[in-house]
Amino acid sequence: xxxxxxxxxxxKYNQAKEFAVNDVSFDVEEGEILALIxxxxxxxxxxxxxxxGLEHPDAGSISLSxxxxxxxxxxxxxxxxxxxxxxxxxxxxxxxxxxxNVKFGLKKNLSDPIKVAEDTLKLVxxxxxxxxxxxQLSGGQQQRVxxxxxxAPNPKILLMDEPFSNLDAMLKDQVREEIRQIIKKTGITAxxxxxxxxxxxxxxxxxxxxxxxxxxxxxxxKNLYEFPVNPYVANFFGKRNEIMAxxxxxxxxxxxxxxxxxxxxxxxxxxxxxxxxxxxxxxxxDGQQLSGKIVKISYFGSHQMVKLADEEGxxxxxxxxxxxxxxxxxxxxxxxxxxxxxxxx
Amino acid sequence: xxxxxxxxxxxxxxxxxxxxxxxxxxxxxxxxFFKLFEKPxxxxxxxxxxxxxxxxxxxILILLGVAVLTFLLGVSTAWLVSNYExxxxxxxxxxxxxxxxxxGYIMAYTYVGILDYTGPIQVFLRNSFDIHxxxxxxxxxxxxxxxxxxxxxxxxxxxLISRSSFVQQxxxxxxxxxxxxxxxxxxxxxxxLPMARPAIVAGIALASMEVLNDYGTVKYFGxxxxxxxxxxxxxxxxxxxxxxxxAAILMVFVFIILxxxxxxxxxxxxxxxxxxxxxxxxxxxxxxxxxxxTALCSTIFLLSFLFPFLQLLHWVSMTYAKVVNQDxxxxxxxxFGLAVVxxxxxxxxxxxxxxxxxxxxxxxxxxxxxxxxxxxAIPGAVIxxxxxxxxxxxxxxxxxxxxxxxxxxxxxxxxxxxxVFAYIVRFMAVGYNPVEAGFQKIGIHVNEASRLLGxxxxxxxWKIDLPLIKTSLISGILLVFVDxxxxxxxxxxxxxxxxxxxxxxxxxxxxxxxxxxxxNAALIIILTGIIPIIFLNKLIKKREL
Numbered sequence: 001x002x003x004x005x006x007x008x009x010x011x012k013y014n015q016a017k018e019f020a021v022n023d024v025s026f027d028v029e030e031g032e033i034l035a036l037i038x039x040x041x042x043x044x045x046x047x048x049x050x051x052x053g054l055e056h057p058d059a060g061s062i063s064l065s066x067x068x069x070x071x072x073x074x075x076x077x078x079x080x081x082x083x084x085x086x087x088x089x090x091x092x093x094x095x096x097x098x099x100x101n102v103k104f105g106l107k108k109n110l111s112d113p114i115k116v117a118e119d120t121l122k123l124v125x126x127x128x129x130x131x132x133x134x135x136q137l138s139g140g141q142q143q144r145v146x147x148x149x150x151x152a153p154n155p156k157i158l159l160m161d162e163p164f165s166n167l168d169a170m171l172k173d174q175v176r177e178e179i180r181q182i183i184k185k186t187g188i189t190a191x192x193x194x195x196x197x198x199x200x201x202x203x204x205x206x207x208x209x210x211x212x213x214x215x216x217x218x219x220x221x222k223n224l225y226e227f228p229v230n231p232y233v234a235n236f237f238g239k240r241n242e243i244m245a246x247x248x249x250x251x252x253x254x255x256x257x258x259x260x261x262x263x264x265x266x267x268x269x270x271x272x273x274x275x276x277x278x279x280x281x282x283x284x285x286d287g288q289q290l291s292g293k294i295v296k297i298s299y300f301g302s303h304q305m306v307k308l309a310d311e312e313g314x315x316x317x318x319x320x321x322x323x324x325x326x327x328x329x330x331x332x333x334x335x336x337x338x339x340x341x342x343x344x345x
Numbered sequence: 346x347x348x349x350x351x352x353x354x355x356x357x358x359x360x361x362x363x364x365x366x367x368x369x370x371x372x373x374x375x376x377x378f379f380k381l382f383e384k385p386x387x388x389x390x391x392x393x394x395x396x397x398x399x400x401x402x403x404x405i406l407i408l409l410g411v412a413v414l415t416f417l418l419g420v421s422t423a424w425l426v427s428n429y430e431x432x433x434x435x436x437x438x439x440x441x442x443x444x445x446x447x448x449g450y451i452m453a454y455t456y457v458g459i460l461d462y463t464g465p466i467q468v469f470l471r472n473s474f475d476i477h478x479x480x481x482x483x484x485x486x487x488x489x490x491x492x493x494x495x496x497x498x499x500x501x502x503x504x505l506i507s508r509s510s511f512v513q514q515x516x517x518x519x520x521x522x523x524x525x526x527x528x529x530x531x532x533x534x535x536x537x538l539p540m541a542r543p544a545i546v547a548g549i550a551l552a553s554m555e556v557l558n559d560y561g562t563v564k565y566f567g568x569x570x571x572x573x574x575x576x577x578x579x580x581x582x583x584x585x586x587x588x589x590x591x592a593a594i595l596m597v598f599v600f601i602i603l604x605x606x607x608x609x610x611x612x613x614x615x616x617x618x619x620x621x622x623x624x625x626x627x628x629x630x631x632x633x634x635x636x637x638x639t640a641l642c643s644t645i646f647l648l649s650f651l652f653p654f655l656q657l658l659h660w661v662s663m664t665y666a667k668v669v670n671q672d673x674x675x676x677x678x679x680x681f682g683l684a685v686v687x688x689x690x691x692x693x694x695x696x697x698x699x700x701x702x703x704x705x706x707x708x709x710x711x712x713x714x715x716x717x718x719x720x721x722a723i724p725g726a727v728i729x730x731x732x733x734x735x736x737x738x739x740x741x742x743x744x745x746x747x748x749x750x751x752x753x754x755x756x757x758x759x760x761x762x763x764x765v766f767a768y769i770v771r772f773m774a775v776g777y778n779p780v781e782a783g784f785q786k787i788g789i790h791v792n793e794a795s796r797l798l799g800x801x802x803x804x805x806x807w808k809i810d811l812p813l814i815k816t817s818l819i820s821g822i823l824l825v826f827v828d829x830x831x832x833x834x835x836x837x838x839x840x841x842x843x844x845x846x847x848x849x850x851x852x853x854x855x856x857x858x859x860x861x862x863x864x865n866a867a868l869i870i871i872l873t874g875i876i877p878i879i880f881l882n883k884l885i886k887k888r889e890l
Contacts, residue, residue, distance in 0.1 A: 014708040054793050056706060079796040079805075091790035095812050105798025153798060 009060035022213035035204035053078035084155035160192035255310035257290035277319035363701035373731025386586025410492035419503025446874030450561020497649035503548035510544035560834035660864035688825035691776035718774035725835030776821035783817025
């Protein structure tokens with residue numbers, strides 16, 4: 001069931017020349033986790049603030065669980081929207097204890113708000129003394145309190161602004177998984193903003209990519225990676241190589257060598273072949289392979305990246321396993337097991 | 346689909362309150378402006394022909410004199426304490442700010458007392474060396490005297506702000522200058538001084554505003570300026586129209602100073618381009634220089650604070666038994682009450698204005714809210730006139746509409762209401778700035794988080810924002826409190842008949858040849874004034890480090 005829908009939302013800030021959010025529409029299904037991803041200035045945080053009611057759009061409408069909450073100049077004020085939010089800086093109330101923070105948003109007519117608050121704190125895995133103040137906690141613990149505070153009143157939707165950006169790399173993987181589990185356990189619908197593709201790919205059910213205020217694509221992670229609708233989306237999820245090729249009857253002729261491909265005869269003009277580093281494989285010389293001069297080898301522990309150049313100096317990057325040795329080699333051979341063909345103009 | 350349409354997003358009651366407050370605060374300023382287009386009062390021709398030139402001459406000479414002298418005193422001491430290590434350096438950093446606690450008029454008559462026939466210097470000369478001088482040792486009751494008095498009370502503005510600027514200049518820049526062959530002296534004139542220029546000019550501009558505001562000093566010394574002119578037109582001639590004309594000309598001075606200050610600042614940002622800054626390391630000069638620096642700072646401190654302060658103490662010890670009685674306690678109670686009420690009102694209004702700003706998505710709200718803080722640049726006498734005229738009109742209207750014409754008494758003009766209203770207009774900025782800083786420091790997210798948790802904006806203000814900015818609220822009240830306690834010209838014009846505050850009492854006594862007696866009230870004003878100065882200095886130092 002659709003819980004949130006944005007309809008042609010546009011927003012420009014006071015003095016800005018360009019729209020921060022431009023004609024953005026998307027729906028969110030109940031119970032799903034959606035990641036809004038983009039570079040800084042892409043408008044992703046603005047979208048979050050528009051949903052929360054902290055900003056008002058210049059155009060468009062928003063509806064939440066069957067009610068129009070924004071339309072034209074009118075809107076439901078933030079405090080009546082029942083939207084939970086975890087801020088990037090957590091925004092915990094420093095003068096209240098952990099328990100008071102979590103209790104803050106609970107309805108006064110609840111029979112036992114303290115128990116609800118404590119249960120929520122237990123749910124997020126915080127086993128500290130609940131009468132401590134926020135500054136007595138570590139960053140990770142503060143984040144749990146912020147999450148507990150946001151979900152305790154049982155909001156219609158949970159918004160999180162860069163929830164993983166303040167965590168160090170070691171902690172990140174663990175927290176991502178925990179937060180995903182907490183959200184899934186409560187069955188809450190969540191939208192989070194991030195600039196890190198790893199956050200989005202590993203945590204979200206669906207991902208929406210924003211660029212300069214425009215929504216580029218919204219889809220499940222696999223589709224975004226495998227079937228990007230445009231070069232921006234494709235490049236966003238990691239490096240993509242591009243080489244020019246001339247189609248022949250039985251394959252493509254490139255500056256790195258010949259690729260056998262019966263599909264090639266479908267093309268007449270010059271084409272662009274696009275492939276990610278992991279779509280290539282470095283091999284020993286064996287049959288008809290592509291080859292290039294080794295320019296640089298970068299070691300990353302879990303894998304290596306090999307940069308190869310053709311005669312003209314044009315480079316491609318191929319990913320390979322970390323054990324492969326290139327000692328004493330000037331050239332390396334590779335084949336592509338997957339690539340996209342695009343007509344070049 | 347069920348359509349829920351609620352409030353217009355741009356409307357909240359805070360914006361409404363805010364507009365109302367701004368309108369009230371702006372009324373005195375608009376009054377002055379619009380009255381300008383009416384005919385001046387009857388005595389205008391007389392003043393224009395006989396006195397106006399003198400007002401201009403004296404006002405400009407005092408402004409220039411104070412600008413030069415505060416520059417010399419402020420910048421030299423600021424350079425010394427920020428660049429050199431010498432005995433007492435750490436103490437001078439705050440001792441040299443203390444003169445700010447001395448209102449100009451108190452400094453003026455204290456100095457007259459020091460140099461007088463019965464003053465400590467002449468007594469000492471007579472008793473020890475049998476030197477007899479007729480009259481005052483040195484006549485300072487003139488224009489140069491006024492410049493001297495105002496400069497020694499106002500130079501701390503320049504000192505404070507240029508000290509901040511010198512300390513923030515990166516050490517690397519100075520090192521680069523040395524490596525390029527300049528000595529410390531040349532470095533000061535070619536690098537440090539030009540870089541600190543915007544700050545120094547801002548400090549001098551502040552001092553100039555205080556000069557234009559001053560009434561007590563020039564009145565006591567018999568120097569006619571625009572401020573004394575406004576008093577003369579208002580009280581002696583009973584000519585409100587002329588008072589407004591003079592007030593308007595005084596406003597032109599204010600705007601010229603503000604304008605000059607803003608164009609010299611321009612868009613330039615004289616700060617280091619990169620974020621990495623090595624802190625300035627103070628150098629140890631030779632022994633001779635150390636002694637000289639200490640002596641220089643000590644002399645300035647003695648002249649600008651310690652001597653007059655000791656003189657006041659001496660007078661108090663002579664007269665307190667006579668002066669400090671039931672009436673005096675009542676006077677203290679009254680002044681403090683007035684100052685606390687004004688301070689609290691300023692802070693309450695600031696909170697409303699700033700909270701409206703905090704919740705508003707619009708730039709224009711921010712722009713018009715600046716009106717609220719304009720009063721601090723406007724001389725007290727001008728504000729007094731601007732407050733009095735609409736209130737008189739309001740009283741007249743009330744009488745005409747509701748009460749028979751023979752009734753006596755005033756509703757607004759000539760009451761404490763008028764006085765407190767004028768204090769609010771004049772000192773809004775003083776309380777507004779710390780509250781603004783407080784809101785900025787806690788950030789908007791805690792407020793948004795509270796509203797998203799279902800709490801309305803008013804409740805959020807009480808439960809989240811206000812508890813978090815408690816310190817700022819208190820310092821806002823405190824700062825306004827001290828300024829109200831010191832305020833003289835505005836109080837003199839607007840106080841109810843025969844109503845005295847510490848400041849007016851001290852001034853009245855001093856002008857009536859009861860200088861020693863006046864010291865009791867003066868000392869209380871100065872002692873209360875010193876508390877926030879020390880507090881302020883701590884704040885600035887924290888920001889410097």
